[in-house]
Amino acid sequence: MQETLPLFLEDPYLSTAEGRVAAINDRGGILLDQTCFYATSGGQPGDIGFLEREDGSKIEIAATVNGQSKAEIIHVPSNDQAVPQVGENLALHIDWPRRYRLMRMHSACHLLTVVCPFPITGASVGENESRVDFDMSEAIDKATVSERLMELVDGNHPIFARWIDEAELEANPGLVKSKNVRPPRGSGRIRLVCIGDEAAVDSQPCGGTHVSETSEIGTIHIGKIEKKGRENRRFRIRFGELPG
Structure with a gap:
């Protein structure tokens, strides 16, 4: 199981952050070493937004959910999005107004x-x-x-x-x-x-x-x-x- 550091627990106002791709699961979900994206839990919906690659291209995130436990946070891309490489560094942007x-x-x-x-x-x-x-x-x-x-x-x-x-x-x-x-x-x-x-x-x-x-x-x-x-x-x- 890939654990993700939940930055939102310490700073809920963190609308952007940086993260490294730690794994891609068998459904195309993106797991990072750390994230500001909140995963659906306790009645609160998970964050949406996008992940920005070093070339400026974006990977739209349609949902954020937990995996095997709350320590595993999965960023679910929208349909037909590019798949990043494990080890790739990304800039994370949540839909802040939402x-x-x-x-x-x-x-x-x-x-x-x-x-x-x-x-x-x-x-x-x-x-x-x-x-x-x-x-x-x-x-x-x-x-x-x-x-x-x-x-x-x-x-x-x-x-x-x-x-x-x-x-x-x-x-x-x-x-x-x-x-x-x-x-x-x-x-x-x-x-x-x-x-x-x-x-x-x-x-x-x-x-x-x-x-x-x-x-x-x-x-x-x-x-x-x-x-x-x-x-x-x-x-x-x-x-x-x-x-x-």
Whole structure:
């Protein structure tokens, strides 16, 4: 298995980087020694963009996914793209406007779990709309939730990551908000995404990319709350003002 250094974990704002081709898999997927491309995981879509060769030609990337494990990151070219050589050095360019919207949306999803502190049963991050499903039976007003979300956004709380060991997570099971999915184990450490000074607002395991402060999220609202079963509610987060 070819492991890739995930540069996005330390710097989610890194829109360009350099990488060396470490392998080409049997489907034409490109594996690099390091990358700023995020691979689909945790409800957040993988990055798209292009790889630039030394002669200036481009290899369009249609998706980024994990291989046998999260340590293996595969850049999937669009159809009819050139195949680079193993050992070739490339300049990596993600579609930054798309990534930044996903970062803002993913951070908004974390704020929603603060406003609605119920077990999470599903989530999906999108460029224009995201959804989070909660194990909850009571009804709640979307205008009230939207107002509470914007209070957190306008509070301009810092967002940062820190690492803990697996033993610390075991000692603090409340950090895991997902009802059905547990953080991957085996590496010896877990990445937490924290919001607020000293994580006063929130702290939960997450490998995704986020903005550095809540004000960057911008104006958001709950566009819809759907009942999905007797004890499940689906919240849809959208950019912009709540329509009057």
